[in-house]
Amino acid sequence: MEIEFTLNGKLIQVDVPPHWTLLRLLREKLGLTGTKEGCGIGECGACTVLLDKIPVNSCLVLAPKVEGRSVETIEGVGSRTALHPLQQSFMDHGAVQCGFCTPGILMSAKALLDRNPHPTKEEVKGAISGHLCRCTGYQQIVEAIEKVSEV
Protein backbone atom coordinates (compact mmCIF):
# COMPACT_ATOMS: atom_id res chain seq x y z
CA MET A 1 0.00 0.00 0.00
CA GLU A 2 1.03 3.58 -0.67
CA ILE A 3 1.71 5.68 2.41
CA GLU A 4 2.81 9.27 2.86
CA PHE A 5 4.55 10.61 5.91
CA THR A 6 7.20 13.06 7.06
CA LEU A 7 10.56 11.39 7.58
CA ASN A 8 13.26 13.49 9.22
CA GLY A 9 11.50 16.66 8.10
CA LYS A 10 10.89 15.58 4.49
CA LEU A 11 7.52 14.48 3.12
CA ILE A 12 7.89 11.10 1.40
CA GLN A 13 5.66 8.59 -0.38
CA VAL A 14 6.50 4.93 -0.26
CA ASP A 15 4.89 1.66 -1.27
CA VAL A 16 4.99 -0.83 1.60
CA PRO A 17 3.18 -4.09 2.42
CA PRO A 18 0.82 -3.49 5.39
CA HIS A 19 2.38 -6.26 7.45
CA TRP A 20 5.79 -4.59 7.47
CA THR A 21 6.80 -2.85 10.64
CA LEU A 22 8.10 0.71 10.61
CA LEU A 23 11.49 -0.71 11.60
CA ARG A 24 11.60 -2.96 8.55
CA LEU A 25 10.44 -0.13 6.29
CA LEU A 26 13.19 2.15 7.59
CA ARG A 27 15.97 -0.40 7.32
CA GLU A 28 15.08 -2.50 4.31
CA LYS A 29 13.28 -0.11 2.01
CA LEU A 30 14.55 3.33 2.96
CA GLY A 31 18.11 2.29 3.75
CA LEU A 32 18.12 3.97 7.16
CA THR A 33 20.04 1.36 9.09
CA GLY A 34 20.90 3.64 12.01
CA THR A 35 17.78 2.33 13.75
CA LYS A 36 18.67 -1.10 15.16
CA GLU A 37 16.62 -4.24 15.67
CA GLY A 38 17.38 -5.75 19.06
CA CYS A 39 14.67 -8.02 20.40
CA GLY A 40 11.92 -7.24 17.88
CA ILE A 41 9.24 -7.52 20.58
CA GLY A 42 9.34 -4.16 22.35
CA GLU A 43 11.56 -5.20 25.24
CA CYS A 44 14.94 -3.59 24.53
CA GLY A 45 14.33 -0.13 23.03
CA ALA A 46 17.10 -0.40 20.39
CA CYS A 47 14.62 0.39 17.59
CA THR A 48 13.25 3.55 19.23
CA VAL A 49 12.28 6.37 16.86
CA LEU A 50 10.16 9.45 17.43
CA LEU A 51 6.59 9.33 16.14
CA ASP A 52 5.08 12.82 16.30
CA LYS A 53 7.97 13.71 18.65
CA ILE A 54 7.21 10.82 21.05
CA PRO A 55 9.54 7.80 21.51
CA VAL A 56 8.05 4.50 20.31
CA ASN A 57 9.39 1.03 19.54
CA SER A 58 9.45 0.95 15.73
CA CYS A 59 9.35 -2.88 15.85
CA LEU A 60 5.80 -2.65 17.25
CA VAL A 61 4.49 -0.04 14.80
CA LEU A 62 2.99 -1.37 11.60
CA ALA A 63 4.01 0.76 8.61
CA PRO A 64 0.44 1.90 7.71
CA LYS A 65 0.23 3.54 11.15
CA VAL A 66 2.61 6.34 10.19
CA GLU A 67 0.40 7.62 7.36
CA GLY A 68 0.20 11.41 7.65
CA ARG A 69 2.46 11.50 10.68
CA SER A 70 6.00 12.56 11.42
CA VAL A 71 8.85 10.09 12.02
CA GLU A 72 12.30 11.07 13.22
CA THR A 73 15.22 8.64 13.21
CA ILE A 74 18.85 8.94 14.28
CA GLU A 75 19.71 9.95 10.69
CA GLY A 76 17.72 13.15 11.31
CA VAL A 77 19.76 14.04 14.39
CA GLY A 78 22.90 16.14 13.77
CA SER A 79 25.13 15.64 10.73
CA ARG A 80 28.64 14.36 10.07
CA THR A 81 30.05 17.85 10.30
CA ALA A 82 27.75 19.20 13.03
CA LEU A 83 26.94 16.66 15.70
CA HIS A 84 23.90 17.16 17.92
CA PRO A 85 25.07 18.19 21.43
CA LEU A 86 23.84 14.84 22.75
CA GLN A 87 25.97 12.95 20.23
CA GLN A 88 29.05 14.99 21.16
CA SER A 89 28.35 14.49 24.85
CA PHE A 90 27.98 10.70 24.42
CA MET A 91 31.45 10.68 22.82
CA ASP A 92 32.95 12.94 25.49
CA HIS A 93 31.60 10.78 28.32
CA GLY A 94 32.40 7.39 26.82
CA ALA A 95 28.69 6.63 26.85
CA VAL A 96 29.07 4.34 23.82
CA GLN A 97 30.66 0.93 23.88
CA CYS A 98 29.25 -1.55 21.36
CA GLY A 99 26.89 1.17 20.13
CA PHE A 100 23.88 -1.01 19.44
CA CYS A 101 21.58 0.67 21.98
CA THR A 102 22.96 4.15 21.27
CA PRO A 103 20.71 5.38 18.42
CA GLY A 104 17.59 4.43 20.37
CA ILE A 105 18.79 6.01 23.60
CA LEU A 106 19.73 9.19 21.72
CA MET A 107 16.18 9.42 20.36
CA SER A 108 14.64 9.07 23.84
CA ALA A 109 17.14 11.55 25.26
CA LYS A 110 16.43 14.03 22.47
CA ALA A 111 12.65 13.72 23.00
CA LEU A 112 13.18 14.37 26.71
CA LEU A 113 15.35 17.47 26.24
CA ASP A 114 13.11 18.85 23.48
CA ARG A 115 10.16 18.99 25.88
CA ASN A 116 12.08 19.44 29.13
CA PRO A 117 15.49 21.12 28.60
CA HIS A 118 16.51 20.84 32.27
CA PRO A 119 15.40 17.47 33.61
CA THR A 120 16.38 16.08 37.00
CA LYS A 121 18.57 12.97 37.21
CA GLU A 122 15.45 10.93 38.00
CA GLU A 123 13.72 12.30 34.91
CA VAL A 124 16.75 11.38 32.79
CA LYS A 125 16.74 7.87 34.22
CA GLY A 126 12.98 7.61 33.65
CA ALA A 127 13.32 8.74 30.04
CA ILE A 128 15.85 6.01 29.22
CA SER A 129 14.20 3.33 31.38
CA GLY A 130 12.84 1.69 28.21
CA HIS A 131 16.34 0.92 26.91
CA LEU A 132 18.61 -1.97 27.68
CA CYS A 133 22.36 -1.32 27.52
CA ARG A 134 24.48 -4.34 28.36
CA CYS A 135 27.85 -2.58 28.11
CA THR A 136 28.01 0.67 30.01
CA GLY A 137 25.89 0.15 33.09
CA TYR A 138 24.05 3.40 32.20
CA GLN A 139 26.21 5.64 34.39
CA GLN A 140 28.03 7.37 31.52
CA ILE A 141 24.83 7.61 29.50
CA VAL A 142 23.02 9.41 32.32
CA GLU A 143 26.03 11.71 32.80
CA ALA A 144 26.19 12.49 29.09
CA ILE A 145 22.52 13.48 28.98
CA GLU A 146 22.76 15.47 32.21
CA LYS A 147 25.74 17.42 30.85
CA VAL A 148 23.73 18.59 27.83
CA SER A 149 20.79 19.55 30.04
CA GLU A 150 23.06 21.84 32.09
CA VAL A 151 24.03 24.07 29.16
Add this chain to the structure above:
Amino acid sequence: MIPTFDYKTPKTLREACHQLWEAGGKAKVIAGGTDLVIGLRNGNQNPQLLIDIAHLKELRGIEESDGILSVGAAVSHSEIASSSLVRQFGGVLSDAASEIGSPQIRNLGTIGGNIVNASPAADSLPPFLVLNATGTVVSQKGEREVSVADLIRGPYETALQPHEILARISFKKLSPEIRTSFVRLARREAMAIARMSVALLVRMEEGRVRDIRIAPGAVLPIPQRLEEVEKCLMGKSIDEALLRSASRKVSEVMINRSGVRPSTSYKAPVVEALFVRAMRLALAG
Protein backbone atom coordinates in the same frame (compact mmCIF):
# COMPACT_ATOMS: atom_id res chain seq x y z
CA MET B 1 8.49 -12.29 10.15
CA ILE B 2 4.85 -11.27 10.09
CA PRO B 3 2.49 -12.94 7.57
CA THR B 4 0.49 -10.64 5.31
CA PHE B 5 -3.00 -9.20 5.81
CA ASP B 6 -5.15 -6.37 4.51
CA TYR B 7 -5.28 -3.09 6.40
CA LYS B 8 -8.14 -0.64 6.73
CA THR B 9 -8.28 2.75 8.37
CA PRO B 10 -11.95 3.64 8.91
CA LYS B 11 -12.90 7.26 9.48
CA THR B 12 -15.61 6.69 12.08
CA LEU B 13 -16.46 4.11 14.74
CA ARG B 14 -19.60 3.30 12.76
CA GLU B 15 -17.52 2.51 9.69
CA ALA B 16 -15.12 0.40 11.79
CA CYS B 17 -18.06 -1.60 13.21
CA HIS B 18 -19.37 -2.16 9.70
CA GLN B 19 -16.00 -3.37 8.41
CA LEU B 20 -15.60 -5.68 11.39
CA TRP B 21 -19.09 -7.09 10.91
CA GLU B 22 -18.50 -7.66 7.18
CA ALA B 23 -15.27 -9.52 7.89
CA GLY B 24 -17.21 -12.19 9.81
CA GLY B 25 -14.59 -13.04 12.40
CA LYS B 26 -11.61 -12.90 10.04
CA ALA B 27 -10.56 -9.41 11.13
CA LYS B 28 -8.97 -7.98 14.26
CA VAL B 29 -8.96 -4.39 15.39
CA ILE B 30 -5.62 -2.75 16.13
CA ALA B 31 -5.04 0.23 18.40
CA GLY B 32 -1.55 0.61 19.92
CA GLY B 33 -0.47 -2.81 18.68
CA THR B 34 1.94 -3.44 21.56
CA ASP B 35 0.38 -6.86 22.23
CA LEU B 36 -1.15 -7.58 18.82
CA VAL B 37 2.02 -7.05 16.76
CA ILE B 38 3.84 -9.54 18.99
CA GLY B 39 0.94 -11.97 18.46
CA LEU B 40 1.20 -11.51 14.69
CA ARG B 41 4.92 -12.09 14.83
CA ASN B 42 4.76 -15.29 16.86
CA GLY B 43 1.78 -16.67 14.94
CA ASN B 44 -0.76 -16.53 17.78
CA GLN B 45 -2.81 -14.08 15.72
CA ASN B 46 -3.61 -14.70 12.05
CA PRO B 47 -6.16 -12.12 10.90
CA GLN B 48 -6.90 -11.64 7.22
CA LEU B 49 -7.69 -8.00 7.89
CA LEU B 50 -6.60 -5.44 10.44
CA ILE B 51 -8.89 -2.50 11.18
CA ASP B 52 -7.04 0.43 12.71
CA ILE B 53 -9.14 2.13 15.41
CA ALA B 54 -6.43 4.06 17.26
CA HIS B 55 -7.29 7.45 15.75
CA LEU B 56 -11.11 7.28 15.99
CA LYS B 57 -12.36 10.28 17.92
CA GLU B 58 -15.13 8.23 19.57
CA LEU B 59 -12.37 6.21 21.24
CA ARG B 60 -10.23 9.18 22.24
CA GLY B 61 -10.23 11.70 25.06
CA ILE B 62 -10.84 11.71 28.80
CA GLU B 63 -14.14 13.36 29.69
CA GLU B 64 -16.10 14.07 32.85
CA SER B 65 -19.82 14.57 33.19
CA ASP B 66 -22.40 13.96 35.93
CA GLY B 67 -19.88 12.54 38.34
CA ILE B 68 -18.58 10.04 35.77
CA LEU B 69 -15.12 9.93 34.24
CA SER B 70 -15.06 8.40 30.78
CA VAL B 71 -11.78 7.28 29.21
CA GLY B 72 -11.57 6.47 25.50
CA ALA B 73 -10.36 2.92 24.83
CA ALA B 74 -7.67 4.26 22.47
CA VAL B 75 -6.19 6.62 25.06
CA SER B 76 -2.56 5.68 25.67
CA HIS B 77 -1.08 4.77 29.03
CA SER B 78 1.08 7.92 28.83
CA GLU B 79 -1.98 10.08 28.27
CA ILE B 80 -3.69 8.52 31.27
CA ALA B 81 -0.58 8.86 33.44
CA SER B 82 -0.35 12.59 32.61
CA SER B 83 -4.08 13.36 32.89
CA SER B 84 -4.91 15.61 35.82
CA LEU B 85 -8.54 14.41 35.67
CA VAL B 86 -7.52 10.77 36.15
CA ARG B 87 -5.04 11.78 38.86
CA GLN B 88 -7.78 13.64 40.74
CA PHE B 89 -10.72 11.27 40.29
CA GLY B 90 -9.14 7.85 39.76
CA GLY B 91 -5.63 8.02 41.20
CA VAL B 92 -5.26 4.25 41.35
CA LEU B 93 -5.48 4.14 37.54
CA SER B 94 -2.84 6.90 37.18
CA ASP B 95 -0.50 4.94 39.40
CA ALA B 96 -0.91 1.77 37.34
CA ALA B 97 -0.73 3.50 33.94
CA SER B 98 2.54 5.18 34.86
CA GLU B 99 4.18 1.83 35.57
CA ILE B 100 3.07 -0.23 32.58
CA GLY B 101 5.90 -1.47 30.36
CA SER B 102 8.41 1.18 29.33
CA PRO B 103 7.99 4.82 28.22
CA GLN B 104 7.87 3.71 24.57
CA ILE B 105 5.26 1.04 25.33
CA ARG B 106 3.18 3.53 27.34
CA ASN B 107 3.29 5.94 24.39
CA LEU B 108 1.90 3.31 22.01
CA GLY B 109 -0.21 0.99 24.14
CA THR B 110 -3.82 1.83 24.91
CA ILE B 111 -5.97 1.29 27.97
CA GLY B 112 -8.65 -0.52 25.96
CA GLY B 113 -6.01 -2.80 24.52
CA ASN B 114 -4.70 -3.60 27.99
CA ILE B 115 -8.22 -4.68 29.01
CA VAL B 116 -9.17 -6.75 25.95
CA ASN B 117 -5.79 -8.47 25.76
CA ALA B 118 -6.91 -9.85 29.14
CA SER B 119 -3.51 -10.87 30.39
CA PRO B 120 -3.70 -12.14 34.00
CA ALA B 121 -0.86 -9.65 34.62
CA ALA B 122 -2.58 -6.67 32.94
CA ASP B 123 -1.76 -3.66 35.09
CA SER B 124 -4.96 -1.73 34.37
CA LEU B 125 -7.37 -4.48 35.44
CA PRO B 126 -6.97 -4.38 39.24
CA PRO B 127 -7.49 -0.57 39.26
CA PHE B 128 -10.58 -0.84 37.05
CA LEU B 129 -11.97 -3.53 39.36
CA VAL B 130 -11.64 -1.39 42.47
CA LEU B 131 -13.12 1.55 40.54
CA ASN B 132 -16.12 -0.64 39.58
CA ALA B 133 -15.49 0.46 36.00
CA THR B 134 -17.81 -0.27 33.10
CA GLY B 135 -16.97 -0.72 29.44
CA THR B 136 -19.07 0.55 26.56
CA VAL B 137 -19.04 -2.09 23.85
CA VAL B 138 -20.24 -1.21 20.37
CA SER B 139 -20.92 -3.14 17.22
CA GLN B 140 -22.96 -3.07 14.04
CA LYS B 141 -25.81 -4.46 16.19
CA GLY B 142 -25.79 -1.67 18.76
CA GLU B 143 -24.23 -0.79 22.05
CA ARG B 144 -24.05 -2.42 25.47
CA GLU B 145 -22.58 -1.64 28.86
CA VAL B 146 -20.66 -4.35 30.65
CA SER B 147 -18.64 -4.19 33.84
CA VAL B 148 -14.91 -4.64 33.37
CA ALA B 149 -15.15 -7.56 35.81
CA ASP B 150 -17.61 -9.33 33.49
CA LEU B 151 -15.57 -8.48 30.38
CA ILE B 152 -12.74 -10.77 31.46
CA ARG B 153 -13.59 -14.46 31.09
CA GLY B 154 -10.22 -16.12 31.48
CA PRO B 155 -6.54 -15.68 30.74
CA TYR B 156 -6.44 -13.84 27.37
CA GLU B 157 -10.18 -14.41 26.96
CA THR B 158 -12.92 -11.77 27.01
CA ALA B 159 -16.69 -11.64 26.74
CA LEU B 160 -16.41 -9.61 23.51
CA GLN B 161 -17.91 -11.06 20.34
CA PRO B 162 -15.60 -11.00 17.29
CA HIS B 163 -17.63 -8.12 15.84
CA GLU B 164 -17.56 -6.00 19.00
CA ILE B 165 -15.27 -3.10 19.90
CA LEU B 166 -14.57 -1.77 23.38
CA ALA B 167 -15.09 1.96 22.89
CA ARG B 168 -14.87 3.61 26.30
CA ILE B 169 -14.34 2.78 29.95
CA SER B 170 -16.09 4.80 32.64
CA PHE B 171 -16.24 4.93 36.39
CA LYS B 172 -17.70 7.09 39.14
CA LYS B 173 -15.40 9.93 40.07
CA LEU B 174 -13.81 9.23 43.44
CA SER B 175 -14.53 11.80 46.11
CA PRO B 176 -11.52 13.28 47.95
CA GLU B 177 -12.04 11.26 51.15
CA ILE B 178 -11.59 8.01 49.25
CA ARG B 179 -8.01 6.76 49.36
CA THR B 180 -6.46 4.45 46.79
CA SER B 181 -3.14 2.78 46.17
CA PHE B 182 -1.45 0.55 43.62
CA VAL B 183 1.68 -1.41 44.39
CA ARG B 184 3.49 -3.52 41.89
CA LEU B 185 6.36 -5.94 42.03
CA ALA B 186 8.34 -7.00 38.95
CA ARG B 187 11.74 -8.53 38.28
CA ARG B 188 13.15 -5.06 37.69
CA GLU B 189 11.61 -1.64 38.19
CA ALA B 190 11.30 -0.61 34.57
CA MET B 191 10.15 -2.52 31.54
CA ALA B 192 9.02 -5.76 33.13
CA ILE B 193 5.71 -7.57 33.35
CA ALA B 194 4.18 -7.42 36.81
CA ARG B 195 4.93 -10.46 38.90
CA MET B 196 2.24 -9.37 41.35
CA SER B 197 0.32 -6.23 42.16
CA VAL B 198 -2.40 -4.99 44.49
CA ALA B 199 -4.92 -2.24 43.78
CA LEU B 200 -6.87 -0.93 46.70
CA LEU B 201 -9.60 1.56 47.49
CA VAL B 202 -10.63 2.47 51.00
CA ARG B 203 -12.96 4.97 52.64
CA MET B 204 -12.63 5.56 56.36
CA GLU B 205 -15.27 7.18 58.49
CA GLU B 206 -14.69 8.01 62.15
CA GLY B 207 -11.69 5.72 62.18
CA ARG B 208 -13.56 2.76 60.75
CA VAL B 209 -13.56 1.17 57.30
CA ARG B 210 -16.75 2.21 55.53
CA ASP B 211 -15.87 0.95 52.07
CA ILE B 212 -13.01 -1.23 50.89
CA ARG B 213 -12.20 -2.86 47.58
CA ILE B 214 -9.14 -5.04 47.05
CA ALA B 215 -7.99 -6.47 43.70
CA PRO B 216 -4.66 -8.25 43.30
CA GLY B 217 -3.05 -8.58 39.87
CA ALA B 218 -1.22 -11.56 38.37
CA VAL B 219 -2.08 -13.98 41.18
CA LEU B 220 -5.51 -15.13 39.96
CA PRO B 221 -6.43 -16.63 36.56
CA ILE B 222 -8.89 -13.75 36.17
CA PRO B 223 -8.37 -10.46 37.96
CA GLN B 224 -11.02 -10.34 40.69
CA ARG B 225 -11.75 -8.56 43.93
CA LEU B 226 -11.16 -10.36 47.21
CA GLU B 227 -14.61 -10.01 48.79
CA GLU B 228 -13.71 -12.38 51.65
CA VAL B 229 -10.90 -10.07 52.76
CA GLU B 230 -13.00 -6.95 52.22
CA LYS B 231 -15.64 -8.45 54.54
CA CYS B 232 -13.01 -9.01 57.28
CA LEU B 233 -12.12 -5.33 57.23
CA MET B 234 -15.55 -3.71 56.84
CA GLY B 235 -16.60 -1.62 59.83
CA LYS B 236 -13.35 -2.24 61.69
CA SER B 237 -10.69 0.18 62.81
CA ILE B 238 -7.33 -0.78 61.37
CA ASP B 239 -4.52 -1.91 63.64
CA GLU B 240 -1.44 -4.06 63.13
CA ALA B 241 -3.15 -7.25 64.28
CA LEU B 242 -6.05 -6.75 61.88
CA LEU B 243 -3.69 -5.96 58.99
CA ARG B 244 -1.77 -9.14 59.70
CA SER B 245 -4.84 -11.37 59.86
CA ALA B 246 -6.32 -9.72 56.75
CA SER B 247 -3.06 -10.26 54.87
CA ARG B 248 -3.13 -13.97 55.75
CA LYS B 249 -6.67 -14.05 54.41
CA VAL B 250 -5.38 -12.53 51.14
CA SER B 251 -3.00 -15.43 50.52
CA GLU B 252 -5.61 -17.93 51.69
CA VAL B 253 -8.12 -16.63 49.13
CA MET B 254 -5.43 -16.60 46.45
CA ILE B 255 -4.70 -20.29 47.12
CA ASN B 256 -8.42 -21.14 47.22
CA ARG B 257 -8.95 -19.61 43.80
CA SER B 258 -5.70 -20.43 42.03
CA GLY B 259 -4.78 -23.70 43.72
CA VAL B 260 -1.35 -24.56 45.10
CA ARG B 261 1.26 -24.06 42.41
CA PRO B 262 5.04 -24.37 42.32
CA SER B 263 5.17 -20.57 42.78
CA THR B 264 2.80 -20.52 45.77
CA SER B 265 5.47 -20.69 48.46
CA TYR B 266 6.94 -17.51 46.97
CA LYS B 267 3.73 -15.76 46.04
CA ALA B 268 1.81 -16.26 49.30
CA PRO B 269 4.12 -14.27 51.62
CA VAL B 270 4.83 -11.68 48.91
CA VAL B 271 1.19 -10.99 48.10
CA GLU B 272 0.59 -10.62 51.85
CA ALA B 273 3.38 -8.05 52.07
CA LEU B 274 2.13 -6.20 49.00
CA PHE B 275 -1.35 -6.02 50.49
CA VAL B 276 -0.01 -4.58 53.75
CA ARG B 277 2.10 -2.09 51.80
CA ALA B 278 -0.92 -1.08 49.72
CA MET B 279 -3.04 -0.59 52.85
CA ARG B 280 -0.38 1.57 54.53
CA LEU B 281 0.10 3.60 51.36
CA ALA B 282 -3.62 4.20 50.94
CA LEU B 283 -4.18 5.11 54.59
CA ALA B 284 -1.17 7.44 54.59
CA GLY B 285 -2.26 9.10 51.33
